[in-house]
Amino acid sequence: MTAQILDGKATAAAIKSELAARVEALKAKGVQPGLGTLLVGDDPGSRWYVNGKHRDCAQVGIASIQRELPETATQEEIEAVVRELNEDPACTGYIVQLPLPKGIDANRVLELMDPAKDADGLHPMSLGRLVLGIEGPLPCTPYGIVQLLRRHDVEIKGAHVVVVGRGITIGRPMPLVLTRKSENATVTQCHTGTKDLSAHLRQADIIVAAAGVPHIIKPEDVKPGAAVLDVGVSRDEQGKIVGDVHPGVAEVAGWVAPNPGGVGPMTRAQLLVNVVEAAERAAG
Numbered sequence: 001m002t003a004q005i006l007d008g009k010a011t012a013a014a015i016k017s018e019l020a021a022r023v024e025a026l027k028a029k030g031v032q033p034g035l036g037t038l039l040v041g042d043d044p045g046s047r048w049y050v051n052g053k054h055r056d057c058a059q060v061g062i063a064s065i066q067r068e069l070p071e072t073a074t075q076e077e078i079e080a081v082v083r084e085l086n087e088d089p090a091c092t093g094y095i096v097q098l099p100l101p102k103g104i105d106a107n108r109v110l111e112l113m114d115p116a117k118d119a120d121g122l123h124p125m126s127l128g129r130l131v132l133g134i135e136g137p138l139p140c141t142p143y144g145i146v147q148l149l150r151r152h153d154v155e156i157k158g159a160h161v162v163v164v165g166r167g168i169t170i171g172r173p174m175p176l177v178l179t180r181k182s183e184n185a186t187v188t189q190c191h192t193g194t195k196d197l198s199a200h201l202r203q204a205d206i207i208v209a210a211a212g213v214p215h216i217i218k219p220e221d222v223k224p225g226a227a228v229l230d231v232g233v234s235r236d237e238q239g240k241i242v243g244d245v246h247p248g249v250a251e252v253a254g255w256v257a258p259n260p261g262g263v264g265p266m267t268r269a270q271l272l273v274n275v276v277e278a279a280e281r282a283a284g
């Protein structure tokens with residue numbers, strides 16, 4: 001078997017063209033959505049992601065507000081920019097690019113954000129809303145994954161999903177999204193403390209691999225026909241991305257989200273969805 005591709009680039013392009021029409025409708029009502037980003041430090045990967053977010057904004061007609069601080073920025077300096085973005089009327093939603101430099105309390109920074117401007121769905125209030133089933137912004141990568149599966153007609157309802165990883169942006173919120181009534185999946189969450197990871201993986205209809213461990217998902221771990229989404233980002237000596245999923249998995253799986261070209265572009269598209277939905281809510 002050679003797996004079909006869950007094409008994140010094409011799906012994100014379709015979502016962006018739908019959003020461009022919604023942004024036009026907002027502008028006709030006098031509402032201009034604006035995405036703010038705060039990048040702290042010089043990590044080239046983070047800079048690439050943030051620049052990509054602003055390129056996306058330009059494509060769909062969302063205004064951009066770009067704020068940057070050096071690697072040496074203090075907690076107080078970062079919090080001062082967060083307060084400014086909270087107050088800036090041109091900024092209808094924003095993100096603080098993660099990870100923040102060592103020594104910075106990222107949770108304190110996230111808590112300081114105005115929850116009404118949380119474009120990432122990672123503010124404690126947004127995550128609490130998700131737990132309670134109240135409408136609000138959804139974490140970008142988990143909901144991007146749901147959209148990618150839906151738009152390729154991969155059945156989520158009743159599926160057994162194994163999530164590998166428990167990080168803040170993917171692993172931790174992923175089960176919260178998948179177990180909502182609208183998705184109705186059954187989820188097993190695995191992490192570094194899991195005994196016999198392979199035994200869990202072999203039960204999965206869908207695997208979300210977000211461990212950040214190169215090629216941790218091997219062909220023999222995958223049930224034939226399963227959907228496997230590679231979200232892990234490690235880099236080789238040349239700086240090339242190495243995902244969590246071994247290339248041989250494509251011979252066993254029914255569906256594969258490649259890395260790059262799978263979930264990454266969907267994360268960016270979902271961020272724009274959150275910005276547009278927040279502006280639509282504000283416009284009534």
Ligand SMILES: Nc1nc2c(c(=O)[nH]1)N[C@@H](CN(C=O)c1ccc(C(=O)N[C@@H](CCC(=O)O)C(=O)O)cc1)CN2
Binds near residue numbers: 052260263265268
């Ligand atoms: N505040 C946040 N920080 C981080 C998040 C997040 O959702 N919010 N997620 C990741 C990084 N990220 C978005 O910020 C992100 C990661 C990957 C991509 C992407 O399009 N990747 C490309 C490949 C890029 C490359 O070659 O390096 C792909 O998969 O095709 C977009 C966004 C951590 N921080």
